Amino acid sequence: MAPTARELARQTVQDGILAAARARLTAEGPAQLSLRAVARDVGLVSSAVYRYFPSRDDLLTALLIADYDELGAAVEAAETAAGPEPGRRWVAVCRAIRTWSITHPGDxxxxxxxxxxxxxxxxxxxxxxxxxxxxxxxxxxxxxxxxDDAAGPDAAAGRHGSPVAPAAAPGAVGPSVADGVASLQAFGIELPEEVLVRTLMAWTTVFGTISFELFGHSVGSVSDGAAWFDQVVARVAADAGFAAVFD
Structure with missing residues (x-):
């Protein structure tokens, strides 16, 4: 059923509030977000904004959901456009994360x-x-x-496909990634334990590299953020047991 004029008007105002809040995120940071300031930005009195978002926490939740969905949609679209080759999909996904992030630093x-x-x-x-x-x-x-399929059953462990753990790694891997294993199983994904470890390393490294770039921690060390990011993407892929493919 098509939305009513009243519903469309409400959605328009809500979208305006979220857009103003996102601008505040970039200008001041999440911890400084204020409903009163956002209300001024959209030309509303505070009491009117409270009808859409009863508290700052409600506004933060709406922003989180909108941002996560926007980033997720960008990443999923990039993966689809890259075609079936995993190495090419990996590069497209990582670049999409960086592109969205540097375009939306406050988010x-x-x-x-x-x-x-x-x-x-x-x-x-x-x-x-x-x-x-x-x-x-x-x-x-x-x-x-x-x-693994390309390497065949007689391939040396650690040279193709699933990597092997370093011989000197301290402690047991299992307990440290138990939550990750359970989470992936809930989504129907099965990964060898060591591959899961490498995947977690890749995930945190990709986002950590972007964080360093956005918050100025790479200044004086990295002159070309995009080129450095591609180097990181290639190396963490190799560490996980496959090759990144760049067009």
Whole structure:
């Protein structure tokens, strides 16, 4: 059923509030977000904004969901456009993450920066948050499976497909990634334990590299952020057991 004029008007105002809040994220950072300031930006009195978002936390939740979904959609679209080759999908996905992040630095800070004091994200943010992560994991799973198939059953362990753990790694891997194993199984994804470890390393390295670039920690060390990022993408793929493919 088509939305009513009243519903369309409400959605327009809500979208305007979210857009103003996102601009505030970039200008001031998530911890400084204020409903009163956002209300001024959209030309409303505070009481009017409270009808759409009863509290700052409600506004933060709406921003989280919108940002996670926007990033996830960009990443999923890039993966689809890259075609079936996992190595090419991996590069497309990682570049899409970086492109979205450097275009939306305030939103990146909300999603992956320091927690906002006093705010705890509710359950409804979990599903949007998993979109990008699951895309990364599926690409790695397909890449490792393809490398294993190509290598054949007699290939040396650690040279193709599933990598092997370093001989000197301290402690048992299993307990440290138990939550990750359970989470992936809930989505029907099975990965060898060591591949899961490498995937977690790749995931955190990709986002960590972007974080360093956005927050100025690479200044004086990296002169070309895009070229450096591609180097990182290629190396973490190799560490996970497959080759990144650049066009």
């Amino acid at each position: 990146f800070a909300l999603l992956f920066g320091s927690p906002v004091p006093g705010y705890v994200a509710p359950r409804e943010t979990v599903q949007p948050a998993t979109r990008t992560t699951l895309t990364i994991v599926r690409v790695v799973a397909d890449a490792v499976a393809g490398a």
